[in-house]
Amino acid sequence: MLPNLTNPKHFKMSDINKLQNNAEGAEEINNTNNELNNTESTNNTSAEVDDFESTVNSKEESNLKESDDVDKLPNETDTKDEEITEEKASATENDEVINEIEESNAEDAEDEGNKERHTIEVKEYDSMSLEALAIELEKLLKTEKVQAIKKHVDSINGEFKTKFQALIDEKKEEFLNDGGNEIDFYYSSPVQKRFKEAHREYRKKLNDHYKSLEQNLKQNLADKLEIIEELKGLLNLEENINTTYKHFKELQERWRNTGPIPRDKYNNAWNSYHHHVEMFYDFLHLNRDLRDLDFKHNLEKKLLIIERAEELAKDDDAMRSFRELQELHKMWKEELGPVGREHREEIWERFKAATKIINDKRQVYYKEIDKIYEKNLENKLEIIAKIDALNTQQTNSHGGWQKRIKEVEELRDQFFNAGKVPIKVNEATWAKFKDAVRTFNRQKNAFYKGLKKDQYKNLQLKLDLIKVAEDNKESEDFETVTPLMKKIQSDWKKIGHVPRKDSDKIWKRFKAACNYYFDRIHSKRNAASQEQVEAYNKKNGFLTSLKDLKLPKDKEKGVEILKEQIKQWQSIGRVPNDKRYIDGKFQKTIDGLLTTLKVDKTEAEMIKYENKLDSLVNPDDTKNLDNERNYIRKKIDEVKGQINQLENNLQFFTNVDEDNPLVKEVHTNIKKHKQDLDVWKAKLKKIKGFY
Structure with a gap:
């Protein structure tokens, strides 16, 4: 039964071993001259390769020349040149894709524990808020391997720095508008502290990871170089071929089980290893049946990989197909040996053809992404144009500027949420945006600097009112000072804005002085209220006794008695406002008594008035x-x-x-x-x- 290729991660050596019972080699050579640096053993190997290749290449060149002499007719020269040029261009394009895949696999190979690097979701970090970016970084640190999130962290860090710098610029302008000195400006926020702590933790984890990885990588590289040396030695052993072959298989197993090596040594190491594996097969003259069986099984396995690649070429999900294609290339190179020479070029070209189709779909996908980025660019340029249009408006009021500030803040949010733009214009677009916002801020600052002059005048006017309030808060002349205090309160409301840094401070001083004065009045009134209640009670009793008053028949004596009663009544004092009706009752009672004395209305009125005047007279x-x-x-x-x-x-x-x-x-x-x-x-x- 053929192994399941739906998920290439399950298509490993365990599947290959079901098909192979004997020989297993390595992949065909892309560049046999790439040798490991600084190793004497590799230099020796290069000499052997050169001897071997010179023999093979001379035969291939001879065959090619003979083929050219037969196939190339005089009138087909130009056509042939064009075809060759197209083929070279296509081959170059394919080589670039293959190199890209190999570089990605080399990066992956440096840390075999990093198998989920391509499955981490790449979110729209440019549309996230500062807090959301901090949360996302914390989440990645908690749920993913630190070596797998570098690109994500770099994107998050870049977005955070950009947005936080914009926030700092805004806060700095507010600080300067409030009269602050630029050298004294400082701003920090909890979200900045939170992000810095998370990023610091990321760097620490990453450093710890590479420190522990570095020693293992060096040791694994040394082990693999040693295996290559032993492979070279197999060609010179004089022993039974079966014993040599068994030794060869053991070396292959050791190679597979050796851990990751530095990525910059990855391709050279694999190429050298595969070269010596093929050298072993090519110079293995004995037991050709065993070698051919090995070639057959490798061919079957590579055909399965090709079939899977061709299936992926039909898949509409270009990015998913390309990620799986990387895994197939990795299996082709790392886990499978060579095939017969007659099949090598054919199956490799077939595999490259499927690779090209998948890559072409990926390029179409990128072009669609580019269209989205271009649309985002249009939106961002429109936003910048709107800010520029606001910069041409003339505004001469605080309310008008507050409205414009709100509009620009909304446009800033739209800009940050508009999505990514093509990388080639990213910096230029950001520079245009900053320039537009900076122009707006300069105009705003100029307005508020002018407004500051008026605010300082208003500040002086309010300080003058504070002095009046504080100078009179202890006054006992309530009748005179109370209207004055009410007037300065009204004047305070009519004075315009003062600098924000002084606003609360002077308002508290003014309010404290006014409250102190009016609290004193209220306390006096509360004390007077008790006196008025007592006065009412006295007048009520006095009025009751007055009803029983007996006047003499003599008019003048009676008038004198009533005048004395009026004086006593007035000496009792004022009563609460809601009890003043008792004064009316007293007047009616006096009027009745004057009537009994036969005093006319005018005289009676003057008698009562004389007592009133006595209370008004003050020398x-x-x-x-x-x-x-x-x-x-x-x-x-x-x-x-x-x-x-x-x-x-x-x-x-x-x-x-x-x-x-x-x-x-x-x-x-x-x-x-x-x-x-x-x-x-x-x-x-x-x-x-x-x-």
């Missing part, structure tokens, strides 16, 4: 008395105006009887207003007596 401060005088004059003017209006209204009632209800009402109102006018004039005269 050191006439402010309250002045306010009262101004108030009375205003009332006199209002009453006179009302009387004039009513008298003018009477002119409209021509030829109307005096008994008409409307006319009578107007006369009544005029009379009432004149009485009020006499009272206000008497009050004004009374006030003038205090000056």
Whole structure:
């Protein structure tokens, strides 16, 4: 039964051994002259190779010349030259693909434990945030072998540095806009610290890995060179051919079991090894049946590899097919021996043909990727153009600049999420983007530097208000200072922005001074409230006792008693605002008692007013008395105006009887207003007596 080739990783020496019972060799020689450096044994081998090849090449050249003489007709010369040129170009292209595969396998061979290098998912690191990049790096370190993630880590590290530098530039501009000095700028963030720790761990693990690997690689190389030397010695042994062949098989097994070697020695070592294996077969004149059986089994196995390659050539997943093709080339070279000379060129050309088809599909895939990259480039250039367009706009307000800043931040995010661009224009595109953003930032900085001047003026204005607040916060003149404190609070709101670094500090000073003052007022009011409650209780009791007051029949004595009652009432003090109705009750009670003394309204009003004036008079401060005088004059003017209006209204009632209800009402109102006018004039005269 043929081995399963669906997964080439299972197609190893265990499968080959089922088909082979005897001989096993190595791969055909791509470059027999590549020898290991700095080894005397290899130099000796090169001499043997030259002797052997000179014989073979002379025969091949003779055959080629004879073939050319027969096949090449005079009129076909140009056509033949073109065909040869095309063949050379095709061969060169194939050689490049083969070399690429061999270089990749050589890298893989340096560490045989690294078998999953091609299966790690390559994510769109350019669209990730800083935090997402740090998390992805930590995840790779935790789940993958350190030697397998170098390309991933390099990509992640590059993206992180680019995005973090952009963030630093932004923070630096903010710092400078706030009045900071460039030499004092410093910025770090938790995500930066997190990424640095992960990257530091990666470098440590990688160094530890290579330190442990280096010694093993050197020893394995020495072991393989020793095997090559022993292979060379087999040609000169004078012993039974079966014993020699058994020794040969043991050397092959030792070669396979020897661990990885340095990648820069990989191809030379394999080529030298295969060369000496073929030398052994070519000079093995005895027991040709055994050799032919070995060739047959190797041919069968290589045909299976070719068939699998041809199946992969039909697969639509170009990248997956190419990865598996690398494994097939590795098996062809490392695990299989030579075939008969008559088949070598044929099967190798067939294998190369399948390789070319798979590689062509890979190139088509890359071209499709290039189209995506070109589209990403278009998007990024459009984003840069939008930023350039914003740079041409004129903005002269803080609000306008905040809007533009938000737009540029959105465009920056779009740029970073737009995906990769062709590598040949990557640096140029990034430079254009940085230049556009830098131009925007310069314009923004210029605006805010100008704004700084206004902000420092505003700062001085607010400092002046703070001084007023702090100078008056201890004042006891609440009536004068309270309006002042309210005014400076209103003025504070009207003053514009100040530098951000001072904003909180001065606001706290101003607020503290204002709060201190108003807290004192509130504490005074709370104390006064208790006094007012007590005053209300006293007035309530006083009012109750007043109802039982008995006045003498003598009018003057009765008036004097009532004046004394009024003084006592006023001496009790103010009551809470919601209890002031008790003053009205007192006035009604006094009015009733004055009525019993047959005192007219004007005289009664003046009796009550005299007591009010006594409370207003202050030899050191006439402010309250002045306010009262101004108030009375205003009332006199209002009453006179009302009387004039009513008298003018009477002119409209021509030829109307005096008994008409409307006319009578107007006369009544005029009379009432004149009485009020006499009272206000008497009050004004009374006030003038205090000056």
